[in-house]
Structures are given as C-alpha cells and as structure tokens.
Amino acid sequence: MKDWARVWENIIARVRRPSRYVGREVNARSSTSFEEASLKICLIFPDLYEIGMSHIGLHLLYLILKERPGYFVDRAYAPARDLEAILRQEKVPLLSLEAKRPLKDFDVLGISYPYELCATNIVNILDLAGLPALAKDRPAPFPLILGGGSAVANPEPVAPFYDAIIIGEAEEAILEIAETVRQAKEGGATKAELLEALSAIEGVYVPSFFEPVYQGETFVGLKPLKPGYEKIKRRILPQLDQVPYPYRPPVPWAEITHDRLAIEISRGCTRGCRFCQASSIYRPVRERPIERILALAEEGLAATGWDEVSFLSLSAGDYSCLTELIVAFNRRFLPEKVALSLPSLRVGSLNQTIIKEIKKVRKTGFTLAPEAGTERLRRVINKDISEEALWETARLAFEAGWRHLKLYFMIGLPTETPEDLEGIVSLARRLTRIKGKMGPQVNVSVSTFIPKPHTAFQWEEQINLAETEARLSFLRARLKGRKLRFKWHKPEQSFLEGVFSRGDRRLADLIYLAFQLGARLDGWSDELRFDLWRTAAQKLGLDLERYLSARALLAPLPWDHIDLGVTKEFLLQEREKALGQEVSPDCRWARCLKCGVCDFKRIKNQLVKECKLPPIVSVSREEEEGRFTYRLVYQKIGWARFLSQLEVMRAFHRAVRRARLPVSFSEGFHPLPRLSFARALPVGVESHYEVAALELRRRLTPREVKERLNEVLVPELAVKEVRFSSPEAALKLPEEVTYEIILPAPVTQEQVAAFLAQRSVTLVVRRGKKEKEIEIRPYVVSLTLKEPQVLELVLFEPAQGGVRAVEVVAALLGTT
Ligand code: SF4
Structure with missing residues (x-):
C-alpha cells in the first residue's frame, strides 16, 4: 500500500502554515484503528482548519462517534490554495487528517454546510477526493456523502451534491445513520437500498427523492417522488445531554480562530427577532444546569490544557442563572488562572455582581447588537430595546472595565428609512460620549440584511448591490472621528449569501461552474472573486438579482419541504405584527405564541429553575514552597x-x-x-x-x-x-551546533572544499527589518558532505550575532 503519510509530509513541507495539516492533535484518536473498523467516517468542515476547528457542532459529532467501538472517525478541512495547487499538480488526493487516507477510502464523508459561502469548498473537496460532485454521478453506495449544519435550513442550492442530509440536531441521528450504513455495508446493499433505509430515519433528507419543478424561470415546487415522504421534520434533541460523550476535544497545534475550550451553556433562543434564522433552527430553549457546565469545564480543561473557556449560546445573557454561573466559574477556575471569555451579553444582563466578577477576567470587546438605528425599526424586527437601555448597558460595561464597545447593525431591513440610518450614526456618536473624554472606543459593524428562510422576513426583498453601496457611503461619510470606527461586511458577499439563502437547485450548476472557473473560500473577503460568479451566472443564463427580490406570500418556496417546526402561519403572523410595529414577547417567560415547535412533552423550553451556587470543590492550593x-x-x-x-x-x-x-x-x-x-x-x-x-x-x-x-x-x-538550574544558566545553549542538512540538489566534494578553502565569505542577510553584510566563514567549524545531497555542518553559535545554517547553505550553493 502507498505510504500516504510520507507523500503528505513531502507535500505539506512546501505550503504555508503546514501545522494546519499535520493532524495528530492531542485527544484525536479513535478507539478503533482504520484497518479494523467496521465503519469508517470522515467528518469534513468545508473551510480552513482554523475556522473548522473553532466550530463546535462537527466536534460534538466527532466526540460522539469516536467512542463507538468498531468505528473509525477522522476529520478533514478545506485546503488553502497553495496546498490545493500542489495536490492537483502532483495528482495526490485530499487525505484525512489523522489516518492520512484518501477520502475515497471512507464509508461516509460527512461534509457540513455551515454557511452559504462555503459551497464551492464542498465541490472542491469532492473533486480533490476524486469523486464526482453530483450525487447522481456516484452510483456506488460508498462513500456516502452526508450533509448537515445550519445552512441546510434551505439545502436546495447544494442538495444535488449530497446523498443525504441531516436536518436539525444530529447528535442522535448520526448514530442511527452510522448503524444503518454499517448494516448496508455488511449486507452489500445497493445505493438505492441504502437511501431508502436512510430516508426512514427522522430528520434525514434524501434530495434524490424530490424533483424540482419550474415554469419558465419560476420555481413552482418540489415534487416528492416517494409516497409518504413529503416533508422532512427537523431532528430536535429534547435534552442537551441526551447523548453522553467524554468532553475531550482535539487540541490544535495551529492557532485557531476561537482558541479556547467552548462549552455550550444553552441551545435555542425564543426572543423572536424577526430576521433571525437561528431562532427557528434551534428552538426551543434548553439550558444546561450549572453543575453540568462546571463538570464539562473540569473535564475539558484537564484533557486539553487550554487556559480559557468560552460560554456558547445564541444569547448567553439570557441564561437563567448567569450571575451564579459566572461566580461559580470564577471561584473554581480563577485560582488556576483559567480565563473566562465572556460572550456578548444582552442589554439588561449586567448587574453589580456580574460587573464585580467581570472585573477579574480578561476582556476583549463588549458587544451590543441593536441591529437597527431607531426604536421604531427595532420594534419592527422585534428587538424592542430603548436607546436609554442601550446607553445604560454600555455605561455599566464601561464601568466593569471594557474599553471597546462593538455595535452591530444591519442595513436594508424591511421598512428602513433614511432616519433609521441617521439613528445608527447618532446612537454610535452618543455612546462615544460616555464618561466624558475617557469614553470608550466605539466600533460600528454593519452588514446587509439577508431575508433568510424560515423567518418572518423570508418573503421580503434584499437590497441590491448599488443600494447597499449607497447606504454604506451614507454611513461611511458620517461615522468618522477619533473614537469611532466603522466596519462593514463586503456587499458582494452579502449579495451571494442572499442568492444562496433563498435559492433553488439550479444554483448547484452555478456553484459547480464558479468552482471550475476558480472560485474558492468565498467566505474570506480577500479570496472572493465576484467576477467569476458573474461570469458563471452569465454563462448559465441565471439572473442572480432575481433571487433577491420579494416573494409572493402564497408562492411555493424552495424550502417548503423542510419542516423546522416553526409553522408558516406563525411566520406570517409575525410578519403582520412587524409591519404594525407590534412586539411579540419571549415565550420563555411569557405565554406560548404557538410557533409550532414544542410538543410540551419531550420538546419544550427547559430553563434552569434554581439559581443556587453549587458547592465548589476547592482546589487544593498547595503552599508556595519557593521558586x-x-x-x-x-x-x-x-x-x-x-x-x-x-x-x-x-x-x-x-x-x-x-x-x-x-x-x-x-x-x-x-x-x-x-x-x-x-x-x-x-x-x-x-x-x-x-x-x-x-x-x-x-x-x-x-x-x-x-x-x-x-x-x-x-x-x-x-x-x-x-x-x-539557576535561572541564568537554564537557557544556555551549546556554542557548537551540529546540523544535518538535506539539500534541494546534489553538491560535489569540490564545491565543499572550495567553500572551506576561502578565508572570507560575506553574505547580505536580513535581520529584523534591516539588511546587512556579514562575514560567515569564521562561524563554520566544519562542513562535511555525507551523501551527494546530505551535508553535516558544525556551526559556532555565539549568544549574540552569528549566522544561520540556512545562510551557510545559501552561500555554498550561491543562491543568496
Ligand atoms: S411552541 Fe410556544 S413555547 Fe414552544 S418555542 Fe414555540 S412559542 Fe415558545
């Protein structure tokens, strides 16, 4: 068998940040080996390692599957462009991170679809695996291409690439799917038989069992091809700890975006912001008890060695016992110098106890998300926060020690007027004036409103590129000043996100063509090539602007078959209320609004009822004996x-x-x-x-x-x-260091002898920002050619100055 690990090492030796691709992280071991496994699953995040490793969703599935006897579970991430170029040039497939196996050798490739702008990465990964992108071109049952993730709330633009997609929370479903696949493999099932079996699992969507219907340019519905399989009901976990697993996440070598232990303190939010898709995707609210959160922190920190914990939640400020949780956490972990990275707290969630606790922890920026500039528009979107409450929260945050205030807004919200944009400016300016001259730095971030499926605004129009630019220029011209910073989301990215959010299956052709033209990593603003998308759309005769337009209330929508639990009737009601500026309460504390999600037996809001400080097992603080x-x-x-x-x-x-x-x-x-x-x-x-x-x-x-x-x-x-050692001597290095150097090309004994015969060899080198000429010959103690491409160099390395081995080689080869 080919030594893939060696092939991989030779390749990653030539790329930027190779640590992204080495694998072998602490805690990344399956209980069963690849060879012995009865089922081999590779979970793939379609973005770079540093983003994928920061995403908790796929990790949870990894931890659940990894513990199952007989399963081998691995991971893979999207390659950066430099790695991809070498893989293609040398015709090497993309390999899994741990076992270094071609993705084709797995039984299941679980490629998530966490956000719309990673669609070309999904195609790229399939292509680099040597697999046809379209499910219909893959007649063999294995590897099964399985999808999931938040963006599958409308899976249609990517549906043709997948064999099956999990809709909703996958912790239980993944085990049922894995077992079904294992049995299908053992029994020699055909692909049709496997898909049939998978479609019987609640929450599993098999795209090939539906056929889209168009009339001219217009989407008119998805025709179910299998009787009784018309709607795909979202999988909901009744309790967060329903499926137990040890919380020992892999620890990255490379620095990742959220480089800390993430603990989900609650799932779901019922505040009911009318633009918010996550509100529909994750309802109802399920809170974890404080004791359980602390136990997860205990286990996770011991297994990883991270020195920071972040609390994950859609709205951590709403966690019923936040004050007690923060107090308990600090009591237990501050003595061990573990920092708490606080999530963005909602308006009104700061109290004197929290402020006192927060003063003890590391702070980055305090985030407030008013989303809209005026109280009127905030009522429309059901984020009924008064300007005074915003001011008071910002003031308290400042008192607690924050110096940077981040404000998030959207432009293009339904019913927005120039006064609402003015409102963003005046609110931001006002907040810079907190506490006179020493007021905080206010960073305003603006993104374009995208009408997302399964929200009350799913029928609304998204403003086009020209209008986005105009509104951004309006804000840019006004949000200037010493204490004001203005950042905005790239309009072209919002445009594409809007197209895919409400798109249909025709967009799969667009994604594929854009990929062929070179589109990759579109979620990275410096990687996005919008021109390629325009070219692809033109070639296919697709009018992308059409996807941003308003939808008729009765028109069939491409995601109508995806049943997240929240009913269309509820969304229509909320839309009506929005237009009348009528606010809906949070069903966590007020009456049920009958959104449709709960069955009030297994599925219902579950809040932590008793906010008691748990007894903290005090850490045995050993007396400091000395240094x-x-x-x-x-x-x-x-x-x-x-x-x-x-x-x-x-x-x-x-x-x-x-x-x-x-x-x-x-x-x-x-x-x-x-x-x-x-x-x-x-x-x-x-x-x-x-x-x-x-x-x-x-x-x-x-x-x-x-x-x-x-x-x-x-x-x-x-x-x-x-x-x-004494502190002074502890870091002392030997003055003579022996290097074994593998050269890129052979050299001769004569070259080495000629080098050594010189009494003086000078070289221009870079030290910091400066270039300078140095004499290198005196530092070379000996230089021996062991093999035509292997040198042994003994170098004199004084504590200050000196020369580097690579510079001696450059002088020898004349490549300076
Ligand atoms: S069904 Fe009622 S209680 Fe449950 S999430 Fe919807 S509105 Fe809230």
Whole structure:
C-alpha cells in the first residue's frame, strides 16, 4: 500500500502554515484503528482548519462517534490554495487528517454546510477526493456523502451534491445513520437500498427523492417522488445531554480562530427577532444546569490544557442563572488562572455582581447588537430595546472595565428609512460620549440584511448591490472621528449569501461552474472573486438579482419541504405584527405564541429553575514552597518539525497544565506559565536538542517533571532531559551546533572544499527589518558532505550575532 503519510509530509513541507495539516492533535484518536473498523467516517468542515476547528457542532459529532467501538472517525478541512495547487499538480488526493487516507477510502464523508459561502469548498473537496460532485454521478453506495449544519435550513442550492442530509440536531441521528450504513455495508446493499433505509430515519433528507419543478424561470415546487415522504421534520434533541460523550476535544497545534475550550451553556433562543434564522433552527430553549457546565469545564480543561473557556449560546445573557454561573466559574477556575471569555451579553444582563466578577477576567470587546438605528425599526424586527437601555448597558460595561464597545447593525431591513440610518450614526456618536473624554472606543459593524428562510422576513426583498453601496457611503461619510470606527461586511458577499439563502437547485450548476472557473473560500473577503460568479451566472443564463427580490406570500418556496417546526402561519403572523410595529414577547417567560415547535412533552423550553451556587470543590492550593527552576532539553522531530516556535510554545504551555505541574505564573490579566525557550527553531527544521526553562512553585524531582510532561506530550516533542538550574544558566545553549542538512540538489566534494578553502565569505542577510553584510566563514567549524545531497555542518553559535545554517547553505550553493 502507498505510504500516504510520507507523500503528505513531502507535500505539506512546501505550503504555508503546514501545522494546519499535520493532524495528530492531542485527544484525536479513535478507539478503533482504520484497518479494523467496521465503519469508517470522515467528518469534513468545508473551510480552513482554523475556522473548522473553532466550530463546535462537527466536534460534538466527532466526540460522539469516536467512542463507538468498531468505528473509525477522522476529520478533514478545506485546503488553502497553495496546498490545493500542489495536490492537483502532483495528482495526490485530499487525505484525512489523522489516518492520512484518501477520502475515497471512507464509508461516509460527512461534509457540513455551515454557511452559504462555503459551497464551492464542498465541490472542491469532492473533486480533490476524486469523486464526482453530483450525487447522481456516484452510483456506488460508498462513500456516502452526508450533509448537515445550519445552512441546510434551505439545502436546495447544494442538495444535488449530497446523498443525504441531516436536518436539525444530529447528535442522535448520526448514530442511527452510522448503524444503518454499517448494516448496508455488511449486507452489500445497493445505493438505492441504502437511501431508502436512510430516508426512514427522522430528520434525514434524501434530495434524490424530490424533483424540482419550474415554469419558465419560476420555481413552482418540489415534487416528492416517494409516497409518504413529503416533508422532512427537523431532528430536535429534547435534552442537551441526551447523548453522553467524554468532553475531550482535539487540541490544535495551529492557532485557531476561537482558541479556547467552548462549552455550550444553552441551545435555542425564543426572543423572536424577526430576521433571525437561528431562532427557528434551534428552538426551543434548553439550558444546561450549572453543575453540568462546571463538570464539562473540569473535564475539558484537564484533557486539553487550554487556559480559557468560552460560554456558547445564541444569547448567553439570557441564561437563567448567569450571575451564579459566572461566580461559580470564577471561584473554581480563577485560582488556576483559567480565563473566562465572556460572550456578548444582552442589554439588561449586567448587574453589580456580574460587573464585580467581570472585573477579574480578561476582556476583549463588549458587544451590543441593536441591529437597527431607531426604536421604531427595532420594534419592527422585534428587538424592542430603548436607546436609554442601550446607553445604560454600555455605561455599566464601561464601568466593569471594557474599553471597546462593538455595535452591530444591519442595513436594508424591511421598512428602513433614511432616519433609521441617521439613528445608527447618532446612537454610535452618543455612546462615544460616555464618561466624558475617557469614553470608550466605539466600533460600528454593519452588514446587509439577508431575508433568510424560515423567518418572518423570508418573503421580503434584499437590497441590491448599488443600494447597499449607497447606504454604506451614507454611513461611511458620517461615522468618522477619533473614537469611532466603522466596519462593514463586503456587499458582494452579502449579495451571494442572499442568492444562496433563498435559492433553488439550479444554483448547484452555478456553484459547480464558479468552482471550475476558480472560485474558492468565498467566505474570506480577500479570496472572493465576484467576477467569476458573474461570469458563471452569465454563462448559465441565471439572473442572480432575481433571487433577491420579494416573494409572493402564497408562492411555493424552495424550502417548503423542510419542516423546522416553526409553522408558516406563525411566520406570517409575525410578519403582520412587524409591519404594525407590534412586539411579540419571549415565550420563555411569557405565554406560548404557538410557533409550532414544542410538543410540551419531550420538546419544550427547559430553563434552569434554581439559581443556587453549587458547592465548589476547592482546589487544593498547595503552599508556595519557593521558586524552582528546571532546565528542559526536548526534541522536535518527525512531523513536529512543521510546528512554528509559537506553536511549540503553546503546546508546552498546554502540556504543563495537562500534567498538572505546580507552575509559577506571570502577572497581569493574561498570566502565562513561567516557561521560556532558548531559541526559535524555523518551521521545517528538526532538532534533537532544544532548551526551555520552567519555573515551579513546589519542588518536584527532575525525573517526576520529565515523566509527567512526557505522559501528556507527543513523542515527537518529548522531553529528553530535566535538571535543576539557576535561572541564568537554564537557557544556555551549546556554542557548537551540529546540523544535518538535506539539500534541494546534489553538491560535489569540490564545491565543499572550495567553500572551506576561502578565508572570507560575506553574505547580505536580513535581520529584523534591516539588511546587512556579514562575514560567515569564521562561524563554520566544519562542513562535511555525507551523501551527494546530505551535508553535516558544525556551526559556532555565539549568544549574540552569528549566522544561520540556512545562510551557510545559501552561500555554498550561491543562491543568496
Ligand atoms: S411552541 Fe410556544 S413555547 Fe414552544 S418555542 Fe414555540 S412559542 Fe415558545
């Protein structure tokens, strides 16, 4: 069998940020090996690693499946353009992260559809896997291409790429699907038989069992092809902890967007903002008890070594016992220097206790999302917040220590007038005046309103590009000033998101053609090539603006067969109320509005009733015995050579926490373990002798420190030697260092001899921002050609100055 791991290493050695592709993260191991597994599943996030690893949804499924005996579960992410180019050039398929296997070798590829602008990445991943993009062109049952994620609230634009799609919460459904696939595999089922079996599982949508019907340019409905299979009911988890799993998420080597332990404190929101699709996708509200949240934090932190926790929720400020939760969390974890990254709190959620607790934690920016500039428009969207309440919350946030206030607004909301835009400006300006001259920095972020399926505004018009530009210019001209910053979402991205949000199956052809033309990673504003989408639409004769237009209330909609539970009648009622500026209450605390989601037996709002502070198992705070410095010698070999120095440092910081070493911490809001490193080894370079200094508060034997660290480190970063040291001597490096260098092309003995014969070799090198000429010959102690492409270099490396091995090679090869 081909050594894919070696092929992969050779490839990622040539790309930017190879640590995205190395895999082997701590906690990323299935209980069964690839070879022995009766079912092999690869979960794929169609965006870059740093985004995918920050997404909790797919991780939960990974953790659930990974524990099942007999299953092998792996992950993959979208490649960046540089990796894709090499894969295509060298005709190497995209491999899974852990087993380094071609995606084709799996039984199930679960490719999520978390947001609309990752559609071309889905096609790209299938293409790089060597699989036809369209389900109809894949007659074999395996690998089954399975979808899911928030954007499948309208799956139609991507439906032709998938064999089956999970609608709703997948924690239970994924196990039923996995078992069905395993049985189909064992029984030698055909694809038709497999799809038939899958369609019997609640929440599973098989797109090929429906056929779209058009009259001319107009979509007139989806024709069900299987009797009794007309609507796909969303899967809803009655309780958040319905499906248990150990909370030990994989710990990334590379820095990711949300680099911390995420804990979902509640799911669902019933505030009923009329533009909000998540409101329909995740209803009803299900809160986790405080004890359970703390237990997840306990388990997750011990298993990962993260030093920060974030509370996830659609509206964390509404969590019934937020004050008690924050107090309990700080009581338990602040002594261990674990920070709480606070979610955006809603207006009115700040009280004196929370402010007192918040003063103890690290703060980034305080976010308020009024969404609209005037109280009138806020009533239309059912976000009935008065300007005074906004002011008071901002003032309290400022008092609690925040200095940056982020304000989120939308433009183009139904019924918006120039006064509403003026309202954004005046509100932002007013908030900069809190506390006189020392008032906060106010950052205003604006995005274009997108009418999303399953919302009260799903029938409304989305403003076009020209109108978006005009309204943005209006704001740009006015939101200026020392304490004001204005940011906006790229209008072309909102345009495409709007097209796909309410699109039909014809858009699959557009996605495919845009992909062929080179569209990728469209969610990244610097990657989006809007011209390619225009060209593709023109070639297919698709009028994209048409997708932004208002829909007739009685017209069939492409997502009518997707039953999220919220009824059309309820949405129409809410639309009527919006036009009359009538506010609907939150059914969490007021009466039920009969949206259609709850059955009031299993499915209903579940709030934490008793806000009691749980007894906190106090951490045994060992007395500080003193300060003990250890000198650590570790290796960085094999695949770990792809880690940058920053990544190695982070890996050690987390390992020290996982090993529960009594480490000393630095002072300040972001205390770090007192652990320093002698030098920064470049990415791609292996080393058998790297040095770090660690300071502990309690005296442990060097042997114990070494053993405890190696228990939680990967062998490629193993600690080889630990001894007591004075702080001054701990980071001292040997002055002569031996390098083994693999050259890109062979050199001759004569070249080496000629180099060594020179008494002076000068080289222009870059040090920081400056270029300077240095003499390198005196630093070269010896240079030996071991093989035509392998050099051994012994270099004199003084504490200051000196020359790098790569620079000696450049001088030898004349490639300076
Ligand atoms: S059915 Fe009633 S209680 Fe349940 S989410 Fe809808 S409005 Fe709220």
